[in-house]
Amino acid sequence: MHDLIATPFQDGHLVLRPGSPKALKIPRGKFAQLKAAVSSGDAVPAWLTDVVTQAWNIDLAGRPAAGTVLVRAAGPYSISRATWELNLGCDYDCVMCYLGKKRFEGLDMAGKRRLLHVMAEAGVVFLQVTGGEPLIDPDFPEAYEYAHELGMQLEVLSNGSRLHKDHVIALLTRLPPSKMSLSVYGATAGTYDTVTRNRGAFDRFTTGLDKAVSAGLNLDLSLIITRQNAHEADAMRTWARRLGLPFREYANLSPTIHGTAEPLPSQSPEHLTHRAPFTGCPAGVTFFHADPFGRASICKIGREPNVDLITEGVAGLARLGGIAESLMLRTGGCSGCQLSGTCRVCRPMAKILQEAKAPLENYCQHGMKEAAR
Known part of the structure; x- marks a missing residue:
């Protein structure tokens, strides 16, 4: 598999290393040189080997550009980012879940491959894989590896419940995500298992978290603050700091995606925050969201109207800008x-x-x- 990705991005060009959050910005002329080197079978240009050694401490001197660097083509729109709900199923039943009925359904593996191909053709460089819980999907390993092959930088949002399994850690170590965000629901087994309504969840999570830290994955933590675990907020913060991991806190809960209010009573009033004034959003313009059926919407909140990417392909995304304007x-x-x-x-x-x-x-x-x- 390729060591580097060279891709158009917004008004410039980037060189990326799969699994790394770093990015190198290169001029248009350098991108053209790199593309030509791949096409002609030349070695990786010396200017690139030098900066790559500095950025990632890898030696590509003398290596053929073809096979070492994957050169991405520009998409037809301004789109460069997307999120994908691999499924809406989950092994937890959290009291504040915004998904409502967590049905495990969606595309088969052939459909998932079709969807990922459409995303790559549309120009998606950065793809966030989420759910439900993505790691419980039996197609996750194949879909994740295929997205890597297409030259997308992957971020995974997970509850971490499957990280204790050796084959999951092995996959993520071999093909590390550029970032993995793990949700934290408590600092003790009693509280964590109560919030997730899953006996033994805390022990599985802590085992998996320790394995992920030991594997050197680029992790951050999302501390989910609710009425049921608010008394452990300080302990969750202390836990994250002890591990040396960055963390963010989420206390402002949303209604379900079906527009019902079940999660809202779980909000902890003393932890609610005042959001910054809304000044605009790239949803539907440089970013979109795809659900488990391959329907693209401007975001996970504004789900309708949407575009069926499986039947319409890349061309359907041309409508998202107008949809975004109407929803705003x-x-x-x-x-x-x-x-x-x-x-x-x-x-x-x-x-x-x-x-x-x-x-x-x-x-x-x-x-x-x-x-x-």
Whole structure:
């Protein structure tokens, strides 16, 4: 498999190493030289071997460019990033899950390959693989390796429940993701297993986490703060710091993707944060989301309208920009709002919160003013 990826990206060109978060920006002329070297069977150019040695401590001197460097073609749009729900099934049953009914369904492996090919043809360079829980999908190893072969940099979002299995760690060590984000639901077995409603989950997670750290995977932690585990928030932070891992905290829960409010009562009021004012989003323009059936939407919140990538292919993505514009229009009680310029949530999120009849103070400045009285 290739050691480097050379690809157009936005208005420039990058050289990437699979599994590394680093990126080297190169001029258009250098990209053309590299492409020519691959086509003609020449060696990796000396200018590239020098910078690669500095960046990743690997020696490519004298190596043929073909087979060493995968040169990606530009896509027809501005799209360079995507997220993919490999499935919506999960081995946990978390009290605050935004998926609602976690049905294990979607494309077969042939469909998954078709979808990944469409993504690569569209120009997706950075792909985030998520779920449900992606590591429980029997097609995960083959799909993950195929995405690597197509020259995509992969990030994996996981609950970490399968990292204790040797074949999973072996795959991720051989083909490391550029980043792996693991959700943390508590600092003790009692709390973690209560939140996930899965006996033994904490012990499996800690075993897998230790294996992932020992394997040198590029990890970060997502600390999910709820009513049920808020008393262990400090302990979760201490755990992350002891491991030397970066972490982020999530306390503002969303309704389910079906627009129902079941997760919201699990919010810990004292941990809710005020989001920064919404100033725009690249959803549907440089980024899209794909569900387990290969339907592309602007993001995981604004799921409809969508584009069936399996039947329409790359051409269907041309509609996403218009879909994004339509979904960002203010509707309902937000039409004509004088505070819209400093609104803290995007329109798709506001819509799903409205439909779930979430407390106004959770997302709207008018509600925040009422709650402060």
